Structures are given as structure tokens and as C-alpha cells.
Amino acid sequence: RSVDLGYEPFIEKDKKPLFGEVLRHSLCKESRLRAWCKGTRTYETVVQRKIATSLPQILSLCCSCAGERFEKDRLPIWRTKPSKNGGLWLPEMIEIQLEHDGNVVVRELQGEEWIAFQGESSLPPAVSEKLINESSEGPRKVKYRLTSVLSYIRDDKASSNSEKQSCEGHHVLQVRVPHRYKKRALHRQYEETNKIVLAKEASEKESSGVNDDNDCDSIKWTLTANTNKKVFEKRCEHLKSQLNSLLSTNNDSESDWVIVNGFVVAKTKAEDARDFSSPFKEPCLVTYSAVDKSDDTVEADNRIVNPSEEVFKEIVPVGILDTRSISTGQAPQVPKVREIISEKDLARRPWLATKSPCLPNAGELIAFDAEFVQVQDEESVLTDSGSKVTVREARNALARISLIDCSNDNVLVDDYILPREPVVDYLTRFSGIVAKDLHPKQSPHHLVTMRSAYLKLRLMVERGCIFVGHGLGQDFLMVNLFVPPSQIIDTVEIFHKDRMRYISLRFLANYLLGTDMQQDTHDSIEDATTAFQIYRKALEFKANGTFDKVLNDIYEFGQKTDWKLGVEESS
Numbered sequence: 001r002s003v004d005l006g007y008e009p010f011i012e013k014d015k016k017p018l019f020g021e022v023l024r025h026s027l028c029k030e031s032r033l034r035a036w037c038k039g040t041r042t043y044e045t046v047v048q049r050k051i052a053t054s055l056p057q058i059l060s061l062c063c064s065c066a067g068e069r070f071e072k073d074r075l076p077i078w079r080t081k082p083s084k085n086g087g088l089w090l091p092e093m094i095e096i097q098l099e100h101d102g103n104v105v106v107r108e109l110q111g112e113e114w115i116a117f118q119g120e121s122s123l124p125p126a127v128s129e130k131l132i133n134e135s136s137e138g139p140r141k142v143k144y145r146l147t148s149v150l151s152y153i154r155d156d157k158a159s160s161n162s163e164k165q166s167c168e169g170h171h172v173l174q175v176r177v178p179h180r181y182k183k184r185a186l187h188r189q190y191e192e193t194n195k196i197v198l199a200k201e202a203s204e205k206e207s208s209g210v211n212d213d214n215d216c217d218s219i220k221w222t223l224t225a226n227t228n229k230k231v232f233e234k235r236c237e238h239l240k241s242q243l244n245s246l247l248s249t250n251n252d253s254e255s256d257w258v259i260v261n262g263f264v265v266a267k268t269k270a271e272d273a274r275d276f277s278s279p280f281k282e283p284c285l286v287t288y289s290a291v292d293k294s295d296d297t298v299e300a301d302n303r304i305v306n307p308s309e310e311v312f313k314e315i316v317p318v319g320i321l322d323t324r325s326i327s328t329g330q331a332p333q334v335p336k337v338r339e340i341i342s343e344k345d346l347a348r349r350p351w352l353a354t355k356s357p358c359l360p361n362a363g364e365l366i367a368f369d370a371e372f373v374q375v376q377d378e379e380s381v382l383t384d385s386g387s388k389v390t391v392r393e394a395r396n397a398l399a400r401i402s403l404i405d406c407s408n409d410n411v412l413v414d415d416y417i418l419p420r421e422p423v424v425d426y427l428t429r430f431s432g433i434v435a436k437d438l439h440p441k442q443s444p445h446h447l448v449t450m451r452s453a454y455l456k457l458r459l460m461v462e463r464g465c466i467f468v469g470h471g472l473g474q475d476f477l478m479v480n481l482f483v484p485p486s487q488i489i490d491t492v493e494i495f496h497k498d499r500m501r502y503i504s505l506r507f508l509a510n511y512l513l514g515t516d517m518q519q520d521t522h523d524s525i526e527d528a529t530t531a532f533q534i535y536r537k538a539l540e541f542k543a544n545g546t547f548d549k550v551l552n553d554i555y556e557f558g559q560k561t562d563w564k565l566g567v568e569e570s571s
Helices: 019-027 125-135 179-207 213-218 230-249 270-274 308-315 318-322 343-348 351-354 450-462 472-479 505-515 522-541 547-560
Strands: 030-037 043-048 057-063 093-098 104-110 113-117 139-155 171-178 257-263 264-268 282-292 365-376 380-382 386-393 396-404 409-419 464-470 489-490
Touching: 019 093, 019 104, 019 113, 057 472, 139 270, 171 179, 171 270, 179 230, 179 257, 318 343, 318 450, 365 472, 365 522, 396 450, 396 472, 396 522, 409 450, 409 522, 464 472, 464 522, 472 489, 505 547, 522 547
Parallel strands: 365 464, 464 489
Antiparallel strands: 030 043, 057 282, 093 104, 093 139, 104 113, 139 171, 139 282, 171 257, 257 264, 365 396, 380 386, 396 409
């Protein structure tokens, strides 16, 4: 649970408090309320106080000061510039000590000096004596280091447009990333890219008539895009050089700060995360992690609990697929039972034994498509020259996901997502979604939360399934889900020539399958199924050696028809 910071005793004072003072007050904060007393048979004032008996590994602090109503009292405290501590109010290192009588001592590091904040215990003697006599579990003195800062960026104060009066904005996360995390990420990227290089080599050997049983048995390759093998080889070399550079330092205790601003991730500094002097930046949530003397391991009960590879191997429980609908209260239809996992696969990947046999396994194909609605309109202004300048971009939210098992055409998931913010445009022409579909009481569909939908997709990623679809890169970007390139088969990339336009799913379906889809509105199940059928066509063309000719014919025909195949002419 988070600790809500309290500022009440410091608001009226001329001298602004330091961070340690506010934190100590928040940990010992008392509240007064009226309660019925049986002795006097009247309502009496009761003092209520929470007593900490142990300290957590991760300390989460809710700043409780973002917004216009706190501009005059709470926010100025965060914008105070102490003479020490680098001129920043938020310290990078703190220490908390719980005394046996219920008192709390907080220390913060200012420059090279530790400043302590303590006071006398306000507990009655009987309560203090009981705390001293009873032994409590967990550490009672822990040193913490700042690990992340979540801030709210006010668009009205960040923008130079004087006409903009709204108080809307967005959140920005600044987080400390240890080098051991970076090594792990680079190593995984290298492994995935190297798999593609090996798959390309196996494809070249097969097309040239060279059959290497060892390569064919160890690599299961699929057609994903017409990208040259040299591109992936250069990527492997670049990743390997970065890994060697990090391994040469051999210091996992070092770390870098990164800023996550929407879909943009960039390097930053700890000082920037701690600085709230800018009027458009307001603190929301701050987290500290416990550290020991070596400054790279978490300290709690004398146990080292550094994040390890095992943390990332935990899978989402299969039971997430049984989430009941918010609108109807019914569970989703269970897909037909598939064949039990083979003994050969179980011997190579024993962790598959914990997975449901009615779901696709690693390396198997699932067709995927998603639909979106608009939750924020685009705002733009015209300059004196008549050019358009976008002040705020339009923003979409996930509204529907569909997953289909390509081995038997079973619909694994077809969920509508309850919006977390007001919808300004349902984009019905492109999404097929209407207001009733997402209503928590009126929707006839299987309506779930965004979290449930995300976990269902995450489950399929962790199982190693390969997603087949059209324009998956944009879909996964909107869902905010990372899927390894080896688990993506995107028909928009397969049927694409360099320096040429991307071809729509409807055009490909009309030309290759002879069907005119999406005549009225989009349907994610139809789109996912069609994308898989187009992928099968690509495999056929590759097998008989006509893929390049077909691709050239598609572009030639599209240019002749102005890419309007299957579109009704307006009267």
C-alpha cells in the first residue's frame, strides 16, 4: 500500500519543511474523530494513529498535491530549493528507523550529510510498553534509494499558446534501470534477432535444394517479411558490441535513468526526476527501494531478493480467459479441447505441462485483430501563414480484441473493452463499434476491463504463440504490449515492396481471395480470419516460386485502379 503524504502542519508556516519532516509526519500521522463512549454515554473525541511495525522492500509514496487546488499550499513545498541536496527538495537517499516505543526516525541525505528528523512518541505509556515487549517481524531500520517518479505534465502551463485554458495533461514516468536489466534486454534481443538470421539461412538452403537436417530440425521458420538477411546480421553485430561493452564494466550496481513519455522512451538524469521547479510538472507517485551496503541488493529479513530471470518466466494464469462479462455476468464460451501436448514437446519444454491443452502452444499460429475508439479529439490552430499546427494529437483506446486458433478456426477470445474514459468518437465506420457495445449494463457482448484484455494477450505472448494479422505493429503499440518479432507475422509487411505504399487488407482480400470484405463496417473476427487466409496464400506463392511475380502484379493493378478495388462508386 502507498503512504499518503500529509502537509497540514507545514502549510501555514513561513519556513518550508524538508522532505524528511513531511515523511515522518505522514508515517506518524494522527486523526481525530468522534466515537461513542459507553462510560460517559456520549460522543467523545478519539485520537486514531497507525503504528508501523516493519518496513517494506518497496516504499510507495502518494504525493497528494497534483492539481489546481494545491497550487497555493502543497505544490510550493515541492518547489522549495534547499541550500544542500543539490538544490532539490526530493532526496535520492533516505533512511527510516522504527523505534520500539512506536516512534519513527527519518533521515535524508543532503549532499554528504545525513539529516535526522525525530520526535517523542505520542503513544500512551501502556501502548509503548506493549510494543517494546512484543517482538515484531521484519526489518526496523532500512535505507532506501529513489527508483521511480510519476509526474503529471500540465499541458496548459507547458504550452506557449496563451489561448489554451484547459488543465488537461498527461503522465510521465522517470525510472531507474539497473545495468543488469539492460544486459538482460540486450541478450534477449540478440537471441531473437539471431533466430531470424538462422531461419533466413535455413530458407535459403531449402530454396537452393540443400537439405540440412540439423538446421531444419532445430529451427521452425515462418514467412514474416521480405527483409534482407544482412539487416538482421548487422543488428546482431550491433547488439553484440553493446553487450560486450556492458560486460567489460562488470558493475551491475550502476544504473541509468530513463523517461517514459507516452510511447517515447529516452535517457534522462536523476536530477531531472527530482526537480519540480517547473510550473508544469507536478508530483503524483514516488517509489523508493530498500538497499544494503553494496547498494544493489534489496534488504529485508537478511534475504537477497534481487530480480532474477525467474521473475520474468512467471506466466499469466490461464484462468484469466474465464473472466465473466461485466454486462451479462456470463463466462466466455470455452474453445473445443485440442490434442494433448506431445511427449516430445513436453520433454523439450516441461513448463508446458502447466498450461491448458485447449489453447495453442509455443510456435502455433493465432489470428489477431483489434478495434479502437477515440477518447481525445485532435486540437489544432492556424498560424498567420495559414498552415495548420497540431496542439494536441487525437488519442484512441482499445475497444475490442479477437483471437482465433488457426489450427481449428476456434474463436479463443472475442472481448469488448469497457472504456476507462469518455469516448468522443466510436469510429463506427472503421471499428464497427457503437455506444451500446461498450455500455456496462446494456452491452450484449462479452465486456471486460482493459486489464483483463491485456492479460489475455500477454498470456498468448508468454505461451510463445505466433500472432498473424494485418498492421499488427500499430495494434500492439496502441495496446502497449511488446511482442517479440519472432512471434509476429504481419501480412502488411509480407505484401510490401520497398519505397512503395502499404496495401490495405480489403484490397488484398479482394485481389487474392476474390472476396469483398468490410463493405459496411469493420469486424475484428472477419479481419483476423482474412489476414490468416492471405498469409496462407503467401505461403503457397512462396512454395511454387511465384510470390515476387504476384506482388508485382498487385502493385501494378493497384496503380491502374488507383487502389479503389472493391470500393463502391459514389453517385
